[in-house]
Amino acid sequence: MATMNISLPDSLKADVDSRISEGGYGTGSEYVRDLIRRDLDRQALRRLLLDGAASPLDTQPHEDWVESLKERVRTHAG
Numbered sequence: 001m002a003t004m005n006i007s008l009p010d011s012l013k014a015d016v017d018s019r020i021s022e023g024g025y026g027t028g029s030e031y032v033r034d035l036i037r038r039d040l041d042r043q044a045l046r047r048l049l050l051d052g053a054a055s056p057l058d059t060q061p062h063e064d065w066v067e068s069l070k071e072r073v074r075t076h077a078g
Helices: 010-021 028-054 063-077
Strands: none
Touching: 010 028
16 A cells, blocks of 8 residues: 655644544544545546436437426426
8 A cells, every 4th residue: 555645734634633533534544545535436426427418318208207207397396
């Protein structure tokens, strides 16, 4: 495992220490690793969403489904 040293302002160090003392993490390193993993997951999800939004629709939605969706919107809209 590689080592990386980082410098934090006192306020961020206090936040990390607070997370550790709350019991969610054993060390500052565990907390930072978790933040990095979450950021990587967020980036991967964003890529998937953007790819999905950019892809063409293969089929048209079934008319019954569209009508049922409209009815649900009407029912919940007020």
